[in-house]
Amino acid sequence: MKTIDELIQDGVEGKRIFVRADLNVPLDGTTITDDGRIRAVAPTIAKLAAAGAKVIVASHLGRPKGAPDAQFSLAPAATRLGEILGKKVSFATDTVGDSAKATVAALANGEVTLLENLRFNAGETSKDDAERGAFADALASLADLYVGDGFGAVHRKHASVFDLPARLPHAAGDLIATEVGVLKKLTEDVARPYVVVLGGAKVSDKLGVIDNLLEKADRILIGGGMSYTFLKAKGHEVGISLLQEDQIPVCLEYLARAEQRGVEFVLPVDVLVSADFPDLKTKAPANPELVASDAIPADKEGLDIGPKTRELYASKLADAGTVFWNGPMGVFEHPDYANGTKAVAQALLNCDGFTVVGGGDSAAAVRILGFDENAFGHISTGGGASLEYLEGKTLPGLAALED
Numbered sequence: 370m371k372t373i374d375e376l377i378q379d380g381v382e383g384k385r386i387f388v389r390a391d392l393n394v395p396l397d398g399t400t401i402t403d404d405g406r407i408r409a410v411a412p413t414i415a416k417l418a419a420a421g422a423k424v425i426v427a428s429h430l431g432r433p434k435g436a437p438d439a440q441f442s443l444a445p446a447a448t449r450l451g452e453i454l455g456k457k458v459s460f461a462t463d464t465v466g467d468s469a470k471a472t473v474a475a476l477a478n479g480e481v482t483l484l485e486n487l488r489f490n491a492g493e494t495s496k497d498d499a500e501r502g503a504f505a506d507a508l509a510s511l512a513d514l515y516v517g518d519g520f521g522a523v524h525r526k527h528a529s530v531f532d533l534p535a536r537l538p539h540a541a542g543d544l545i546a547t548e549v550g551v552l553k554k555l556t557e558d559v560a561r562p563y564v565v566v567l568g569g570a571k572v573s574d575k576l577g578v579i580d581n582l583l584e585k586a587d588r589i590l591i592g593g594g595m596s597y598t599f600l601k602a603k604g605h606e607v608g609i610s611l612l613q614e615d616q617i618p619v620c621l622e623y624l625a626r627a628e629q630r631g632v633e634f635v636l637p638v639d640v641l642v643s644a645d646f647p648d649l650k651t652k653a654p655a656n657p658e659l660v661a662s663d664a665i666p667a668d669k670e671g672l673d674i675g676p677k678t679r680e681l682y683a684s685k686l687a688d689a690g691t692v693f694w695n696g697p698m699g700v701f702e703h704p705d706y707a708n709g710t711k712a713v714a715q716a717l718l719n720c721d722g723f724t725v726v727g728g729g730d731s732a733a734a735v736r737i738l739g740f741d742e743n744a745f746g747h748i749s750t751g752g753g754a755s756l757e758y759l760e761g762k763t764l765p766g767l768a769a770l771e772d
């Protein structure tokens with residue numbers, strides 16, 4: 370992959386450079402609650418602008434349905450990016466329409482603009498090659514060069530990630546270079562015990578990584594929304610908890626293989642449950658009930674791991690040589706369900722091994738809960754992306770950047 374330093378050496382002054390970033394940040398209304406992903410890509414943008422390029426930044430945010438949807442606007446990210454860069458970042462209210470064309474045309478050398486959410490266009494995520502290609506053509510007409518630096522989205526075969534770099538001379542940004550450098554180490558020789566902690570809510574996206582990790586890890590600890598499909602597979606009632614019913618046979622196979630291979634596969638022994646999902650806006654007390662993980666009431670859902678599980682997971686992490694953690698242990702956005710995630714973060718800090726935290730929400734959780742991000746070995750901006758990298762899959766957004 371060409372680096373941006375090599376791109377700059379070739380001369381970028383006055384060139385329009387399309388930077389595909391991942392600015393998919395958590396929002397509370399229009400307030401960004403964690404700007405980690407913006408800070409992570411800002412050095413690439415600053416470097417290109419300093420070299421005299423006209424920088425066009427683009428990203429997705431959330432999962433809008435292929436049409437404009439105000440709650441997923443990237444406008445707050447333009448303001449925050451401007452603050453981080455210390456210069457004005459203009460904002461186009463569309464992606465390939467009149468606003469984008471005018472905003473790009475108005476860029477002077479060294480200036481930066483951010484386009485509106487790429488996923489407001491159905492072509493961005495389309496499974497149809499022609500539809501994606503047509504959208505990539507429209508994006509390509511805005512720029513002269515392409516820099517891929519949205520590591521969190523490189524596992525998506527989307528127009529701006531996969532099809533666009535085929536249409537423009539391209540390079541990999543500094544964030545992608547760093548992320549790949551660290552994660553590659555986890556696929557090679559790791560210090561043991563190698564402990565993997567998986568949680569979060571995107572269960573179907575993430576179950577697949579376990580297949581590969583069963584060959585590599587010594588211990589796999591499961592928490593968050595991921596737990597309940599495993600608990601159900603073991604024959605327990607999970608009430609109205611997050612459940613991926615069709616994946617139960619897969620979970621059973623994983624549990625059997627873990628036993629055969631001598632991989633410790635650890636599930637929660639107790640959980641905090643409630644009949645209601647907590648109010649994340651008011652953060653009104655949720656009064657959860659603590660139950661054993663094989664005794665979840667039929668009308669309740671599991672929303673965090675309990676105190677015995679916290680202790681158990683801390684003990685399983687204490688002697689780790691390497692840790693990879695993706696996905697919060699509970700709905701950490703509410704204080705009543707944040708203790709599981711806090712306990713795992715603290716356990717990573719307490720161990721002497723190399724610790725990697727992956728995932729937009731996991732990284733945000735660590736910072737929002739008050740931990741020093743620099744105390745971890747590496748905080749990856751990729752959730753699904755880092756997991757699929759560890760699975761050994763070919764990631765469309767990385768393959769597209771190769772020469």
Ligand SMILES: Nc1ncnc2c1ncn2[C@@H]1O[C@H](COP(=O)(O)OP(=O)(O)OP(=O)(O)O)[C@@H](O)[C@H]1O
Pocket residue numbers: 521568569570571572592593594595611671672673695696697698699700701702727728729730731732750751752753
């Ligand atoms: N038991 C649970 N039930 C429902 N949601 C949960 C549960 N545990 C955790 N979550 C939610 O999981 C979300 C994070 O999951 P996700 O899989 O998106 O994590 P991530 O990998 O760090 O992020 P990303 O994939 O976006 O990079 C949080 O918003 C949290 O509230």
Ligand SMILES: O=C(O)[C@H](O)COP(=O)(O)O
Pocket residue numbers: 391393431432521522525729751752753754
């Ligand atoms: O948050 C993420 O993992 C990335 O931004 C990708 O988002 P997606 O899962 O909606 O494609």
